[in-house]
Amino acid sequence: MGRVDVTMEVCGMAGDGTIAAGGLLNEAMSAGGFSVLGFDSYPAEIRGFGRCVTRSRVGTERILALVDKTNVLISLDDVQSHSRVPYLAWDAAVFFDSNPPVYVEEEMSLAARVEPGATLFAFPMADLAAAAAGTMRGRNLTALGGFAAAFSVPRDLFIEVIAKKFKAKGSRVLDANIKSFDAGYAYGLEHFSDRLRDTLKPPPGIKTGPEKVMLSGNLAIGRGALDAGLKLYFGYPITPATPIMEYLAARLPEKGGRVVQMEDEISSVGAVLGGFYAGARSMTATSGPGFALMTELITHGVMAEIPAVILNAQRGGPSTGLPTKTEQSDLHAAVFGGPGDSPRIVIAPTDVEECYRHTVMSFQLAEKYQTPVIVLTDFYLDNRVENLPMPQATESEIADANEYPDESVRGAYKRYLMTDSGISPRSIPGTEGFTFSATGLEHVEKGTPNYTEDNHMSMTEKRHRKIAGALEDLPAPVEYSRGGPLDVGVIGWGSTFGAILEAVNIANERGLNVGALKITSIFPFHGGVIRAFMNRCSEVLIPELNYEGQLANLIDHLHHKDVVRLSRATGVPISPSLILKEIETLALAGA
Amino acid sequence: MAGDHVVIIGNGPAANEAAMTLRERAPEFRVTIVGREHVRQYKPHLLPALVAGKITEEDLFVRSIAFYQHAGIKLRLGQEVVDVDFDTRRIILAHKEVLRFDGLIIATGGKPRIPEPLLVFQDVMMTLKTLTDARSWIDKLARVDCVLIVGGDLTSVAFAKTLVSLGKTVKFMVDEHGFWPLHLGDETRQEVARRLASGGMELVPCRKLRGLARLSADEIRVETDCGRYTVGAVGAFFGLVPDVRFLVRSGLYIEKGVIVDENLMTRYDGVYAAGDCAQVYHPTLRDYWVSIGYRNAENLGRIAALNLIGGKVRAETAPESIFHVDGVDIPTSWWAEI
Numbered sequence: 001m002g003r004v005d006v007t008m009e010v011c012g013m014a015g016d017g018t019i020a021a022g023g024l025l026n027e028a029m030s031a032g033g034f035s036v037l038g039f040d041s042y043p044a045e046i047r048g049f050g051r052c053v054t055r056s057r058v059g060t061e062r063i064l065a066l067v068d069k070t071n072v073l074i075s076l077d078d079v080q081s082h083s084r085v086p087y088l089a090w091d092a093a094v095f096f097d098s099n100p101p102v103y104v105e106e107e108m109s110l111a112a113r114v115e116p117g118a119t120l121f122a123f124p125m126a127d128l129a130a131a132a133a134g135t136m137r138g139r140n141l142t143a144l145g146g147f148a149a150a151f152s153v154p155r156d157l158f159i160e161v162i163a164k165k166f167k168a169k170g171s172r173v174l175d176a177n178i179k180s181f182d183a184g185y186a187y188g189l190e191h192f193s194d195r196l197r198d199t200l201k202p203p204p205g206i207k208t209g210p211e212k213v214m215l216s217g218n219l220a221i222g223r224g225a226l227d228a229g230l231k232l233y234f235g236y237p238i239t240p241a242t243p244i245m246e247y248l249a250a251r252l253p254e255k256g257g258r259v260v261q262m263e264d265e266i267s268s269v270g271a272v273l274g275g276f277y278a279g280a281r282s283m284t285a286t287s288g289p290g291f292a293l294m295t296e297l298i299t300h301g302v303m304a305e306i307p308a309v310i311l312n313a314q315r316g317g318p319s320t321g322l323p324t325k326t327e328q329s330d331l332h333a334a335v336f337g338g339p340g341d342s343p344r345i346v347i348a349p350t351d352v353e354e355c356y357r358h359t360v361m362s363f364q365l366a367e368k369y370q371t372p373v374i375v376l377t378d379f380y381l382d383n384r385v386e387n388l389p390m391p392q393a394t395e396s397e398i399a400d401a402n403e404y405p406d407e408s409v410r411g412a413y414k415r416y417l418m419t420d421s422g423i424s425p426r427s428i429p430g431t432e433g434f435t436f437s438a439t440g441l442e443h444v445e446k447g448t449p450n451y452t453e454d455n456h457m458s459m460t461e462k463r464h465r466k467i468a469g470a471l472e473d474l475p476a477p478v479e480y481s482r483g484g485p486l487d488v489g490v491i492g493w494g495s496t497f498g499a500i501l502e503a504v505n506i507a508n509e510r511g512l513n514v515g516a517l518k519i520t521s522i523f524p525f526h527g528g529v530i531r532a533f534m535n536r537c538s539e540v541l542i543p544e545l546n547y548e549g550q551l552a553n554l555i556d557h558l559h560h561k562d563v564v565r566l567s568r569a570t571g572v573p574i575s576p577s578l579i580l581k582e583i584e585t586l587a588l589a590g591a
Numbered sequence: 592m593a594g595d596h597v598v599i600i601g602n603g604p605a606a607n608e609a610a611m612t613l614r615e616r617a618p619e620f621r622v623t624i625v626g627r628e629h630v631r632q633y634k635p636h637l638l639p640a641l642v643a644g645k646i647t648e649e650d651l652f653v654r655s656i657a658f659y660q661h662a663g664i665k666l667r668l669g670q671e672v673v674d675v676d677f678d679t680r681r682i683i684l685a686h687k688e689v690l691r692f693d694g695l696i697i698a699t700g701g702k703p704r705i706p707e708p709l710l711v712f713q714d715v716m717m718t719l720k721t722l723t724d725a726r727s728w729i730d731k732l733a734r735v736d737c738v739l740i741v742g743g744d745l746t747s748v749a750f751a752k753t754l755v756s757l758g759k760t761v762k763f764m765v766d767e768h769g770f771w772p773l774h775l776g777d778e779t780r781q782e783v784a785r786r787l788a789s790g791g792m793e794l795v796p797c798r799k800l801r802g803l804a805r806l807s808a809d810e811i812r813v814e815t816d817c818g819r820y821t822v823g824a825v826g827a828f829f830g831l832v833p834d835v836r837f838l839v840r841s842g843l844y845i846e847k848g849v850i851v852d853e854n855l856m857t858r859y860d861g862v863y864a865a866g867d868c869a870q871v872y873h874p875t876l877r878d879y880w881v882s883i884g885y886r887n888a889e890n891l892g893r894i895a896a897l898n899l900i901g902g903k904v905r906a907e908t909a910p911e912s913i914f915h916v917d918g919v920d921i922p923t924s925w926w927a928e929i
Contacts, residue, residue: 090656097686098685098686098687099686099687100686100687102687103683103687103688103689104687104688104689105689105691106689106690106691109684109686109688111667111670111684111686111688112667112688112690115660116631116656116666116667116668117656118668118669119629120629120668120670122685122686193723
């Protein structure tokens with residue numbers, strides 16, 4: 001078997017077990033040794049209606065992004081699946097129930113809509129599940145069984161992950177689910193004569209390297225916070241950040257920490273500042289609307305020089321916007337939001353592993369630079385799952401990064417001591433002789449309010465100097481190219497970068513001379529590195545998921561000519577093919 | 592009428608010719624082809640060459656999918672019709688979909704004929720009617736060296752030669768049902784047998800197949816009236832019979848195939864049958880006949896479509912032709928009594 005690259009979808013109505021089926025599919029493929037990237041889409045409303053879709057891309061090479069076309073559709077609700085038909089590859093495989101409760105007219109039939117190149121696998125999912133397990137509820141498992149048979153996925157891979165998922169629910173539930181799966185599997189083996197032989201049978205030797213786990217961006221963030229020594233989490237539920245709080249609510253108490261659901265986002269960030277003020281690593285996670293409420297207190301953290309870790313899981317905006325859609329449109333708010341000149345650190349991971357590493361990193365950055373650190377993710381990155389070796393943080397990565405005052409200054413301690421770096425040693429409140437004055441008013445070195453012209457100027461300079469100095473601890477941009485002059489350079493951030501890298505790789509395979517630059521330090525940013533990259537490029541392209549081109553706005557002054565913006569406000573992840581098309585257009589125009 | 596929906600059941604030469612004729616002569620109609628196989632129309636007579644590895648699957652196909660899309664013909668492949676209600680003009684598909692039609696052409700073609708005494712061995716024998724069959728043969732031939740061909744029909748000789756070219760040992764048994772629907776005289780039969788033997792095949796001098804037993808996945812024991820053999824696979828080649836079982840309770844007149852008049856119309860207005868599945872009244876002969884062969888099927892498909900849109904074209908017998916069996920010429924009208 002050669003290179004495998006298959007995109008699969010499970011689609012159903014909320015309550016059909018769609019997300020569960022997609023999760024099991026991902027786990028089984030991962031257990032088979034494939035690289036997996038999955039992403040779920042579900043309605044904003046609570047259970048009961050609305051479409052759920054899980055998309056998974058599976059391959060023998062590392063999967064960087066989701067692509068436009070779906071090769072396999074497993075339909076648990078044909079009416080809901082209609083919307084997926086335009087995304088099917090011309091030769092897709094479509095699994096659907098051949099015995100729905102009622103006859104359907106042509107207009108409502110999934111089979112009537114698919115293109116003729118598709119292979120249809122119609123089988124009585126609900127009937128098989130009912131006959132095998134006494135209930136139709138397991139028909140999502142039956143559907144997976146049929147899929148496994150058609151694609152020659154070993155049964156054991158699925159049984160293993162089904163057991164892992166359901167064993168805690170008791171043997172009755174587990175048996176019912178295995179029976180439901182087996183019913184579909186046996187049916188498929190017997191009836192799917194046109195099955196796609198060996199297509200997803202793990203090739204020998206594919207399972208190499210350390211054992212992989214399936215992690216979502218949100219789980220990686222939660223795990224990273226735990227490993228970094230988080231003590232206090234304060235939050236208010238909001239999509240797509242809520243799973244972080246759910247995860248920590250279950251796990252943080254085991255480590256002696258606390259999760260507190262606050263009355264709103266303002267109190268959440270206030271409590272985070274209070275926690276860090278007292279010396280405990282604290283964080284909150286929210287999304288755009290909640291972040292907007294936090295901005296005043298974030299600037300309080302800037303002014304009072306109190307650390308905070310704030311995760312903004314971006315979603316479609318403005319306002320309540322598109323709660324279950326993705327967007328990268330809070331960059332301006334994260335970097336500039338709030339009153340006054342209030343520099344803060346903003347970082348943005350680009351994949352699930354970086355969600356872990358940047359969360360770990362954020363605590364040290366917050367402590368060392370005594371400032372709010374904003375971690376920018378987005379719905380797509382938070383909810384997508386990737387299989388990867390479980391990331392681990394080293395001792396030095398989680399060590400206390402506070403710079404404490406020297407004993408010699410006891411009694412003469414100046415909380416906002418003017419230093420070259422802008423970093424003033426920070427005491428723990430309540431320590432005798434080290435009075436910690438925390439105020440949102442402009443202040444002098446001792447912390448007492450002062451509104452004089454020179455003082456405000458010098459204190460503002462101090463705070464900016466401090467944040468500019470953080471560059472030495474922030475990840476530098478990473479370039480992916482052959483080096484030298486480039487026809488097109490593509491700069492990206494956040495969840496979009498995977499699609500950028502895949503597009504750039506394909507462009508180079510097609511003989512173009514293209515490079516990519518990944519930026520994870522959004523503010524402050526490595527202007528010199530970015531400028532040097534831009535200057536080697538005939539054209540600079542910046543794809544991002546917002547309308548205004550917010551990263552482009554931040555860095556385009558570094559280039560001698562206008563950058564090309566590929567700004568998309570569609571609520572869905574950008575595809576490599578779209579970026580590739582733009583790259584090819586630019587390369588052709590410059591040739 | 593503009594916007595009328597014509598459904599064509601089947602995806603062979605008759606069905607496709609009917610669709611093309613409709614598209615050409617009645618572009619205002621909505622045309623849907625419903626085919627049971629997952630693939631678009633292909634040339635079945637090239638299946639032996641596919642098995643031999645001389646051509647690819649792509650070489651089999653008659654038209655691209657894009658052609659149908661551009662022509663505005665809806666291709667619904669891998670979808671099976673299980674019933675037709677002619678009173679309400681509704682087709683029921685296996686996945687419980689209701690497909691409504693204004694006009695209907697039944698062109699389901701034929702399916703491999705297994706003589707009744709041999710039906711008990713059906714699961715042990717392989718056929719070569721569809722692309723799926725060909726893929727199964729390709730799989731099987733990767734594992735077995737000896738194949739028994741039983742019967743004999745238009746496809747079997749080409750296929751047996753394919754097997755010989757692949758280095759397989761081929762036993763050919765022209766049993767009592769062989770070369771149906773042609774009636775070979777003893778002299779012709781002997782001549783055919785001699786030619787087959789000279790082509791590298793081992794002729795099994797028996798007339799009756801008495802037993803087939805699967806010893807393992809790739810081993811079959813064969814019992815005949817003149818001895819026992821062990822082979823890797825058994826191919827059954829007894830010609831085709833109309834594939835109309837799904838219509839037996841529909842109210843259509845069905846004998847062997849769908850009974851139609853000389854204009855290919857069934858007892859229901861706007862419902863026609865064409866190709867190998869149609870049993871056509873011949874006013875001169877005053878009897879019903881079934882056609883065989885790709886060209887006849889295309890001709891009947893075209894006639895059915897023309898009549899569906901108001902024509903009055905009679906289905907005529909094709910001119911006499913010669914059936915070549917490895918160099919032996921057998922005159923036939925290409926129409927056969929069933």
